[in-house]
Amino acid sequence: MKKYISICFTLILMSCNNFVDIVPKGQTIPETVDDLAKMLNNSGATRGSEVQCCLSDNITLYSDDYTVTENPESFMYNGDDPITRNVCAWADYIYTDVEDDSDWNRFYKSNYICNYVINHIGEVQEGMSYRRNEVKGQALVHRAMNFFLLVNVYGKQYDARTAGTDLWVPLMLEGDINKQEARATVAQVYERIFEDLNEALTLLTEDMPRYAHIPGRAAAYALRSRVWLWQQNYDKAYEDAVEALKIRHELIDYNTCSLYDEAEGPILGVDGYEEDHTVNIESLYARSWMSNGIGSLMYSPAMENIIDKDHDLRYKLFIGTLDGMYFNTLFARMNYSGIQVSEVWLTKAEAALRKSQPDIPEAIEALDYVRQHRYDNFQTTTLTDKKQLLTEILNERRREIIFNEMSFLDRKRQNADPETARPMTRTVFGKTYTLPVGDPHYQLPIPLNVMNMNKLLIQNER
Secondary structure, rough: OOOOOOOOOOEEEEOOOOOEEEOOOOOOOOOOOOHHHHHOOOOOOOOOOOOOOOOOHHHHHOOOOEEEEOOOOOOOOOOHHHHHHHHHHOOOOOOOOOOOOOHHHHHHHHHHHHHHHHHOOOOOOOOOOHHHHHHHHHHHHHHHHHHHHHHHHHOOOOOOOOOOEOOOOOOOOOOOOOOOOOOOOOOHHHHHHHHHHHHHHHHHOOOOOOOOOOOOOOHHHHHHHHHHHOOOOOOHHHHHHHHHHHOOOOOOOOOOOOEEEEEEEEEOOOOOOOOOOOOOOOOOEEOOEEEEEOOOEEEOOOHHOOOOOOOEEEHHHEEEOOEEEEEOOOOOEEEEOOHHHHHHHHHHHHHHHHOOOHHHHHHHHHHHHHOOOOOOOOOOOOOOOOHHHHHHHHHHHHOOOOOOOOOHHHHOOOOOOOOOOOOOOEOOEEEEEEEEEOHHOOOOOOHHHHHHHOOOOOOOOO
């Protein structure tokens, strides 16, 4: 009788001899490729697997695109939550030395599963070679995404001049959960991300798997395009964006869609009652089945200033008002924690404009493809000035990824470029906070309880 692995894991932070420990519950010995696939990709309509995690609301709130209401009678009031206050103030430390950092825990837990699949898939006995390659390729994409998110939360923005010395977090690639390791460099993790994605593209055969939470070739190309963009390698970012869009390029036209169709279900999110748990056509790689509507988040005044409230259909469909502030109302707009087709179009637009041989008409074409699906008064972009066009592309990107973990990461990326850098600022709880460009607080601190357990770690500058 086959033993099927349980995908329910418990993360245990042990004594100082242990870094992280993940203890399986129940049967733990996978014997076939299908067992490993279930371990990696098992998912339901309302929650992802242990692997398909996304960054927490705290990381989203770290961006100054958002704020919180100060009205204690509001259901969105978070003033009594010390963690929220620390996030809003960009404090030195968000968590105490006895509190867990959910992002750190979940991503290392996810990486443990990915590492197990990658390191053991050659050992299991049952499974065709093509299936073995497919599952390993999926695990490599998952791990690459995890590393990308972690390096941009706990490490410095990539800078070719300093990446060889800038510190990231321990680059855990093995299954030894008790091994203590020092922090890797930013250069090392980016090298590993590219190695994982390059290998994945040699293994994956499906362009778009049936389930959007399972990455195929489109997801691998799209993620690699994002990583090139973060390295300011616009030629490569453009090339991979083009490859991803060859596989899927369609966007939902918000001029003609409704939020819910009697036959199809919530068209901007997960079909929660059909067996196959399909998602909307814009999802290249869905990282979580959970809703990305975040009740505590509201538009900041700066964000409001770049929204066309009369014609932007995202505003009309997704935004409500409370306490004189605007917030996300649509909890069905899911899976924006992964990679969407719209992001790839906007990456193509930016990269076309900023590559070694800029192509303004192509940049406008890519930008306009997004805009014609998002506005009820679409008119072709007529900007010819490169700087003005770049500003509009980045603003469109900002509007498209609203209420998304990428808001902060994108701001951090743009701040590495003098052409697009700006400080972050917010006024909340009666006080104004400013985070200057280059401030060390753009790196979140290593959790204090993890620092206490692993003496090889060096804390981020505060």
